[in-house]
Amino acid sequence: MLPAYIRIHDQIKKEIDDGLWKIGDRLPSERDLSDHFAVSRMTLRQAVTLLVEEGILERRVGSGTYIASSRVQEKMRGTTSFTEIVKSQGKKPSSKLISYHRVHPNDREVKHLDIQPNSYVIRMERVRFADDIPVVFEVAAVPERIIKPFAKKDITEHFFQTLMDNGFTIGKSQQTISAKVADQATADYLDISKGQAILALTQVSYLDDGTPFEYVRSQYVGGRFEFYLENN
The missing domain is CATH 3.40.1410.10 (Chorismate lyase-like)
Incomplete structure (x- = not known):
């Protein structure tokens, strides 16, 4: 069975690929996303960090996490x-x-x-x-x-x-x-x-x-x- 943060990573990526999230959209807060996926904030943060490292999401200091520009x-x-x-x-x-x-x-x-x-x-x-x-x-x-x-x-x-x-x-x-x-x-x-x-x-x-x-x-x-x- 895949680790929880990988499953969340895959789900968010799929939603982006399916157009449910648009380029430039701001993600909900870590608290809201962790509640949505029923995981701890640490697990949610692992998934988001991986997506940031892949260039799919981008963090903006003092603003939040956003869907990155298209590839x-x-x-x-x-x-x-x-x-x-x-x-x-x-x-x-x-x-x-x-x-x-x-x-x-x-x-x-x-x-x-x-x-x-x-x-x-x-x-x-x-x-x-x-x-x-x-x-x-x-x-x-x-x-x-x-x-x-x-x-x-x-x-x-x-x-x-x-x-x-x-x-x-x-x-x-x-x-x-x-x-x-x-x-x-x-x-x-x-x-x-x-x-x-x-x-x-x-x-x-x-x-x-x-x-x-x-x-x-x-x-x-x-x-x-x-x-x-x-x-x-």
């Missing part, structure tokens, strides 16, 4: 930049550059980018935000020969747009998704708890001529981002 969604078809995904949903995209280095590729980058071990890639670590909320920590590698003419800012802030502005056509992408838990560094970047469940995405993006131009390993906060499939 950013990515349709798993074609190749679209994170910036464009966020903009398409009426949110403001931004990023924080953690590191940016010119290095020889590792074995995975050699394989996925179809390059030689003695060549160079630009490897960068970024935290990507939607409306100033951290959504994903990513490590991206791009063959230096493709982006050598471009300024660092053009690569780190609007890479896909830079490619298209310079005559490149974006083609397909290959993506692999798995579940994992956040280590301490990732948790700090994404403002979540160590050990919290996250979505790990590996993506190789190609130009329309089949040339791989980017290999990215991303870690998404599940409560703030979701993928969905669409079949024709």
Whole structure:
């Protein structure tokens, strides 16, 4: 049998998914919710805390607990930049550059980018935000020969747009998704708890001529981002 706080967590989440609670709604007080679910306030607080950690609820100091903003969604078809995904949903995209280095590729980058071990890639670590909320920590590698003419800012802030502005056509992408838990560094970047469940995405993006131009390993906060499939 599931612990009481997990059952309450699942029930509140279901009510949100079913539209019984709207984005921006304020939850009743802990006292009222604990009476409603016939549990102690400590048990109720465990359920609410878990929902906050997942990004489904948000606490506002001195005000209460609210249904959080809707998650950013990515349709798993074609190749679209994170910036464009966020903009398409009426949110403001931004990023924080953690590191940016010119290095020889590792074995995975050699394989996925179809390059030689003695060549160079630009490897960068970024935290990507939607409306100033951290959504994903990513490590991206791009063959230096493709982006050598471009300024660092053009690569780190609007890479896909830079490619298209310079005559490149974006083609397909290959993506692999798995579940994992956040280590301490990732948790700090994404403002979540160590050990919290996250979505790990590996993506190789190609130009329309089949040339791989980017290999990215991303870690998404599940409560703030979701993928969905669409079949024709």
